[in-house]
Amino acid sequence: xxxxxxxxxxxxxxxxxxxxxxxxxxxxxxxxxxxxxxxxxxxxxxxxxxxxxxxxxxxxxxxxxxxxxxxxxxxxxxxxxxxxxxxxxxxxxxxxxxxxxxxxxxxxxxxxxxxxxxxxxxxxxxxxxxxxxxxxxxxxxxxxxxxxxxxxxxxxxxxxxxxxxxxxxxxxxxxxxxxxxxxxxxxxxxxxxxxxxxxxxxxxxxxxxxxxxxxxxxxxxxxxxxxxxxxxxxxxxxxxxxxxxxxxxxxxxxxxxxxxxxxxxxxxxxxxxxxxxxxxxxxxxxxxxxxxxxxx
Amino acid sequence: xxxxxxxxxxxxxxxxxxxxxxxxxxxxxxxxxxxxxxxxxxxxxxxxxxxxxxxxxxxxxxxxxxxxxxxxxxxxxxxxxxxxxxxxxxxxxxxxxxxxxxxxxxxxxxxxxxxxxxxxxxxxxxxxxxxxxxxxxxxxxxxxxxxxxxxxxxxxxxxxxxxxxxxxxxxxxxxxxxxxxxxxxxxxxxxxxxxxxxxxxxxxxxxxxxxxxxxxxxxxxxxxxxxxxxxxxxxxxxxxxxxxxxxxxxxxxxxxxxxxxxxxxxxxxxxxxxxxxxxxxxxxxxxxx
Numbered sequence: 001x002x003x004x005x006x007x008x009x010x011x012x013x014x015x016x017x018x019x020x021x022x023x024x025x026x027x028x029x030x031x032x033x034x035x036x037x038x039x040x041x042x043x044x045x046x047x048x049x050x051x052x053x054x055x056x057x058x059x060x061x062x063x064x065x066x067x068x069x070x071x072x073x074x075x076x077x078x079x080x081x082x083x084x085x086x087x088x089x090x091x092x093x094x095x096x097x098x099x100x101x102x103x104x105x106x107x108x109x110x111x112x113x114x115x116x117x118x119x120x121x122x123x124x125x126x127x128x129x130x131x132x133x134x135x136x137x138x139x140x141x142x143x144x145x146x147x148x149x150x151x152x153x154x155x156x157x158x159x160x161x162x163x164x165x166x167x168x169x170x171x172x173x174x175x176x177x178x179x180x181x182x183x184x185x186x187x188x189x190x191x192x193x194x195x196x197x198x199x200x201x202x203x204x205x206x207x208x209x210x211x212x213x214x215x216x217x218x219x220x221x222x223x224x225x226x227x228x229x230x231x232x233x234x235x236x237x238x239x240x241x242x243x244x245x246x247x248x249x250x251x252x253x254x255x256x257x258x259x260x261x262x263x264x265x266x267x268x269x270x271x272x273x274x275x276x277x278x279x280x281x282x283x284x285x286x287x288x289x290x291x292x293x294x295x296x
Numbered sequence: 297x298x299x300x301x302x303x304x305x306x307x308x309x310x311x312x313x314x315x316x317x318x319x320x321x322x323x324x325x326x327x328x329x330x331x332x333x334x335x336x337x338x339x340x341x342x343x344x345x346x347x348x349x350x351x352x353x354x355x356x357x358x359x360x361x362x363x364x365x366x367x368x369x370x371x372x373x374x375x376x377x378x379x380x381x382x383x384x385x386x387x388x389x390x391x392x393x394x395x396x397x398x399x400x401x402x403x404x405x406x407x408x409x410x411x412x413x414x415x416x417x418x419x420x421x422x423x424x425x426x427x428x429x430x431x432x433x434x435x436x437x438x439x440x441x442x443x444x445x446x447x448x449x450x451x452x453x454x455x456x457x458x459x460x461x462x463x464x465x466x467x468x469x470x471x472x473x474x475x476x477x478x479x480x481x482x483x484x485x486x487x488x489x490x491x492x493x494x495x496x497x498x499x500x501x502x503x504x505x506x507x508x509x510x511x512x513x514x515x516x517x518x519x520x521x522x523x524x525x526x527x528x529x530x531x532x533x534x535x536x537x538x539x540x541x542x543x544x545x546x547x548x549x550x551x552x553x554x555x556x557x558x559x560x561x562x563x564x565x566x567x568x569x570x571x572x573x574x575x576x577x578x579x580x581x582x583x584x585x
Contacts, residue, residue: 013488014407014409016488016489017406017407017409017412017488020399020400020402020403020488020492021404021412021415023396024399024459024463025400025415025418027452027455027456028456028459028460030441030456031427031434031437031453031455031456031457031459032421032422032425032427032456032457033418034433035430035436035437036430036433038433038436039430042436049436096324096327099320099323099324100324102317102320103313103317104317104320104321105313105321109328110324110325110328113328113331113332114327114328114331115567116332116335117331117334117335119513119517119560119563119567120517120556121517121518121519122519123517123519123535123538123539123542124535124538124556124559127542127549127552127556128334128338128556129334131341131549132334132337136337136355139355142353143353169331172331177579178578178579181575181579182579216579226426230428230429232428232520233520236539237539237542251428251429251431254431254432255431255432258432259432259435259524264436267432268432271429271430271431271433275429278424278425278426278429279424281424282424282425285424
């Protein structure tokens with residue numbers, strides 16, 4: 001009898017908790033989950049975004065995507081941008097964090113200096129670097145009597161490196177702070193113990209610091225990867241996807257196809273490919289986390 | 297996650313200041329100067345006249361401190377409207393997010409039923425798939441539900457796209473909220489809702505501050521969603537106005553530089569005064585607790 005009463009109370013509690021979760025669930029479902037399913041649904045139609053009817057075309061959009069050179073070029077650019085960013089940003093952020101943690105003076109001042117660029121909207125960052133490359137930096141050539149080519153965004157061959165510079169300038173400070181927090185949470189005793197065992201600075205870094213930084217590394221790698229895959233704002237104000245199509249990212253291409261080109265069905269199929277890649281990245285992340293939990 | 301409780305560790309100079317440290321200091325100073333340089337250049341340009349832009353070197357300082365560009369930017373951005381709009385969208389969205397994420401995360405953390413574990417995973421989907429990837433269907437659903445070109449529509453979307461991170465952040469904070477207090481309140485006959493609002497919510501202040509700052513900075517800087525959802529002149533946000541200024545002022549960009557300063561200043565002030573909370577929000581999960 002008593003147990004029954006307890007269970008009834010628990011059920012009642014659960015109901016109340018459920019009411020608390022409900023509003024968030026509803027908003028999230030309408031705002032993000034339903035759109036995800038809409039993208040799937042429309043990717044099988046040739047809808048133009050205007051008419052009431054949405055002709056079903058089966059897998060035709062996906063087959064077309066395979067033969068679409070612009071789409072492939074957009075993915076190629078996005079992947080190059082992502083891979084380069086992930087490597088450069090992680091390495092530099094970690095180097096900066098280690099340097100700041102090495103006992104230099106005025107650490108906080110440096111921290112702020114590196115961090116400030118990430119407070120600026122990507123849209124503005126794109127414009128600032130557009131002007132940096134086209135007007136400000138060439139003046140340095142006159143000043144120093146050198147002849148560097150700073151017009152990186154104007155040439156299809158160099159546009160990637162120009163955008164990488166802009167993106168790294170913006171985000172290194174952000175990831176550096178995460179690594180710094182990770183570094184400062186490593187107990188000093190670990191390093192002391194390794195020192196007593198005769199490990200030099202490099203072996204200590206590889207065998208003590210890196211393993212202890214594992215959670216920070218996961219966050220940074222995944223954050224930079226997903227952040228680079230969704231690059232759009234930066235391009236709008238700097239290259240507009242050009243010159244030619246040299247810097248058209250997948251989101252930029254989807255925007256051009258669907259919103260400007262009125263091919264909603266085809267654009268939806270493009271979105272779906274991006275969602276799949278993001279899910280793949282997530283899956284790898286979950287696997288990585290699991291394997292580390294086993295180790296602990 | 298214990299790191300919420302931990303105070304920022306005192307900086308113990310573990311090693312003496314050696315030659316190597318000095319070298320690192322010099323290298324980092326150099327790097328920091330490179331990072332700050334573009335910002336100084338923006339500031340410098342924002343005070344230049346059009347004439348100086350063409351005649352003097354881009355690196356030269358303006359001859360006098362002029363606020364003409366700022367005045368022009370004020371008009372061109374329609375600042376009174378766009379600034380108020382952006383502030384309104386940001387403030388209302390983060391306020392709703394703070395309330396909503398707190399209560400959702402608490403329910404998820406406290407109720408052990410299977411459904412709530414599912415809820416957590418469900419919300420995390422939003423972190424794994426950022427809304428930018430779904431901008432097209434998000435635009436379509438906004439159109440369908442008549443959310444586009446309305447204030448509540450864009451606020452709704454900022455809340456919907458920010459909720460995942462908020463729930464993640466708040467749930468990780470809940471382990472630091474002592475459960476005994478809640479149990480005591482419950483024994484005294486408090487309902488779940490009253491327990492939350494009178495006992496738990498006051499304890500969530502630091503996490504809420506973190507959430508508010510992180511989201512405010514993201515919503516303030518958002519361009520994609522704002523450009524999709526608002527096209528009416530009186531609803532536009534600062535970033536959208538700045539983008540049209542950028543495309544209109546490609547040659548005389550001193551005004552654009554002043555506009556940049558105007559838009560970055562509020563976020564910069566917010567960050568510098570509340571750095572502590574910001575960094576906490578960023579490093580959730582990065583530190584072993």
